[in-house]
Amino acid sequence: MPAVISDAPARRTGPRRLHPADIAAVGVLVIVCAVALATFRDFGMGWDDYAHAEYGGLLLRLYDSGFTDRRALSFVNLYAYGGGFDMLAALLAKVLPFELFETRRLVGAIIGIAGLAMTWRIARRLGGPIAGFVAVTLLATCPLWIGHMFVNPKDVPFAVAMLAATLGFVRAFSEYPKPHVPTVALLGLGLGLSFGSRVMGALAAVPTAAAFLLIVVAEARRQGVRDAVRRAGEFLLRLMPAVIVSYALMALIWPWSVVSPLNPVKALVYFSHFFEKPWRELFEGELLWVVDMPRRYVPELFALQTPELFWALGIAGVVAALASAAHGDRPLNRRASLVFLAVSAVFPIAFAVITRPAMYNGIRHFVFVLPPAAVLGGLVGALLVSRAAATEGRRTAIAAAALAVMLVHPIVTMIRIHPYQYAYFNALAGGLQGADGRFMRDYWGLSMKQAAQALRAELAKRGELPTGKTKRHVAICGPQRPVRVELGKAYPTDWQPQGGEFAISLNEFYCAKLDAPVIAEVVRDGVVFARVYDIRGRNLETLLTPLPP
Structure with missing residues (x-):
C-alpha cells in the first residue's frame, strides 16, 4: 500500500532515542533564538507602535485602578482589539533592562519563536520527526514570519494564538470522543488568546466544523447515526470547559469584550466593513484604492512574498491532505486533523478572494495562514524523503541538505535586507529590485x-x-x-x-x-x-x- 501523509509515524519499541530530525529541529530553534537575541534591537518602530504601547499602559492602569481608569475601553479603535501582547510588553518593560520599544521587539520575537515550536510539534505529531523538522525549517526561513514576529503587535500574536488552538484541536481529534484534561486546557488557552487578540478568531469555526463533520458523517456510516450523534455529543460536552477557560482569558486580555455581552459581535461587525477613510496603495505598478484591490491581491502576494519552496510544498500539502482524508480506510482522527489544517490554510485566502474586502499592507493580515501551510509542507516533505532513503539518519541528512540548497536564497536575502525581512520578495518577483515601483515594501516605515x-x-x-x-x-x-x-x-x-x-x-x-x-x-x-x-x-x-x- 503506498504511503500517504495520513499514515501515523511508526511506533518505537524499546528504549526511546532522540531522533536525528528532532536534534535538527531543536538546532533550528536554537539558531533562531540566537539570531533574535543578537538582532532584536535593530528593528524600528512602525506607524502603530506608539499607539499600541499607550494601549498596553492604559490596560494596566485599568486593572491597577480597580477599573476606575477606563480610558482603555475607548482608546482610539484599539479597544476593539485584545491587548494581551501590549500588556505583556508593558509589564516586562518594568523589569527588563531595555527601553519599552526594544522590549516590545524582544517579546514579539519570543512569541514568534513559540509559534515555531508549536509548528514543529503539530507536524511531528501528525507526520513524525522529519515532518516536524521540515515544517519548522520552512517557517523559520520564511521572511514574512521572521520579519513580522519582531514588529507586528497584532498579526503574529494572533497567529501564534491560533496555532495553540490548532494544536489543541489536533490533540482533541486524536482523542475523540474523550479529549483529555490537558488537551481541553490547551484548547481553552488557544481559543481565549485567539479571540482575545482579534475577533477574527471566529475563523477557526470553519476548519473545526469541517473536521468535526467528517468524523460524525464517517461514524454515522460505519456505526449508525445514533451512535455517531451520541459520541459527538460526548465530545462537545467534554470540550465545554475549554469554552469557559477561553471566555475568562478573553475577558482578561480584552476587557472591552465583556463590558457588554454583545461587544464581540459589535467588533465583528465593525471589522467586517472597512472602518477608515480609504487610501491608495501600490499594486502591480498601479495606485489603487485599498477597497478596490483585485481578487488576486492575496494569492499573488503569497506567491511573491514567500519562498518558492514554502508555497510549493504548502500547496502540495493541501492537495495531499485532502486526498489522504478521502481515504476511508485511513485513521479517522488523523483524517480529521488533515482536513482541519487544509481548511485552515485555504479558507481565509479563498474567503478574501470571494468577498474582496479592503486589502492593504501586503498580506500581514494573513500571517496566521503560514503555520498550517508550513505543517502541511512538512508532511509532504517527510513523505518525499521517506522514498529516498531507508534509515532515519539518511532521511534526516537528505532533508537537511535539500532544505539548505533550496532555501539558501531566502536565508541569504534575509541577511542582506535585515532588518526589513518583512519587505522580502522572492525570485519570481525579481527580488526587492523587481518589486521596486510595483508593490509596497516598507509600508510600516520601519526604516x-x-x-x-x-x-x-x-x-x-x-x-x-x-x-x-x-x-x-x-x-x-x-x-x-x-x-x-x-x-x-x-x-x-x-x-x-x-x-x-x-x-x-x-x-x-x-x-x-x-x-x-x-x-x-x-x-x-x-x-x-x-x-x-x-x-x-x-x-x-x-x-x-x-x-x-
Whole structure:
C-alpha cells in the first residue's frame, strides 16, 4: 500500500532515542533564538507602535485602578482589539533592562519563536520527526514570519494564538470522543488568546466544523447515526470547559469584550466593513484604492512574498491532505486533523478572494495562514524523503541538505535586507529590485529608525549636532514617532517642510523625491528604503507626491 501523509509515524519499541530530525529541529530553534537575541534591537518602530504601547499602559492602569481608569475601553479603535501582547510588553518593560520599544521587539520575537515550536510539534505529531523538522525549517526561513514576529503587535500574536488552538484541536481529534484534561486546557488557552487578540478568531469555526463533520458523517456510516450523534455529543460536552477557560482569558486580555455581552459581535461587525477613510496603495505598478484591490491581491502576494519552496510544498500539502482524508480506510482522527489544517490554510485566502474586502499592507493580515501551510509542507516533505532513503539518519541528512540548497536564497536575502525581512520578495518577483515601483515594501516605515540614526551620524561628522541652545528641526514624510523616539527632544519634527532644516522621507510612492541634497540613504539590495535631505535654504511646499483625485 503506498504511503500517504495520513499514515501515523511508526511506533518505537524499546528504549526511546532522540531522533536525528528532532536534534535538527531543536538546532533550528536554537539558531533562531540566537539570531533574535543578537538582532532584536535593530528593528524600528512602525506607524502603530506608539499607539499600541499607550494601549498596553492604559490596560494596566485599568486593572491597577480597580477599573476606575477606563480610558482603555475607548482608546482610539484599539479597544476593539485584545491587548494581551501590549500588556505583556508593558509589564516586562518594568523589569527588563531595555527601553519599552526594544522590549516590545524582544517579546514579539519570543512569541514568534513559540509559534515555531508549536509548528514543529503539530507536524511531528501528525507526520513524525522529519515532518516536524521540515515544517519548522520552512517557517523559520520564511521572511514574512521572521520579519513580522519582531514588529507586528497584532498579526503574529494572533497567529501564534491560533496555532495553540490548532494544536489543541489536533490533540482533541486524536482523542475523540474523550479529549483529555490537558488537551481541553490547551484548547481553552488557544481559543481565549485567539479571540482575545482579534475577533477574527471566529475563523477557526470553519476548519473545526469541517473536521468535526467528517468524523460524525464517517461514524454515522460505519456505526449508525445514533451512535455517531451520541459520541459527538460526548465530545462537545467534554470540550465545554475549554469554552469557559477561553471566555475568562478573553475577558482578561480584552476587557472591552465583556463590558457588554454583545461587544464581540459589535467588533465583528465593525471589522467586517472597512472602518477608515480609504487610501491608495501600490499594486502591480498601479495606485489603487485599498477597497478596490483585485481578487488576486492575496494569492499573488503569497506567491511573491514567500519562498518558492514554502508555497510549493504548502500547496502540495493541501492537495495531499485532502486526498489522504478521502481515504476511508485511513485513521479517522488523523483524517480529521488533515482536513482541519487544509481548511485552515485555504479558507481565509479563498474567503478574501470571494468577498474582496479592503486589502492593504501586503498580506500581514494573513500571517496566521503560514503555520498550517508550513505543517502541511512538512508532511509532504517527510513523505518525499521517506522514498529516498531507508534509515532515519539518511532521511534526516537528505532533508537537511535539500532544505539548505533550496532555501539558501531566502536565508541569504534575509541577511542582506535585515532588518526589513518583512519587505522580502522572492525570485519570481525579481527580488526587492523587481518589486521596486510595483508593490509596497516598507509600508510600516520601519526604516525611519535607521534614517534617523544616519542623520545623527552625518551631523556628528559635520560638527552640527544640536546643543543645549540649538535644535535641529526635521520634516518627516512617514511616521514621526520613530524619529522622535530615536533622536529625542533636540530634534523637533513636523509633517511640513517649512522651517525644517532636514527632511527624512520614506521611498514610497506618497513621498516626493525632493530637489535638495541627499545626505544619507537607507539602502537594501540596491533599493532605497528612506532618504535624508538637507533642505536648508530650500523653498519646499510639501514632502508629498501630488496624487490624482
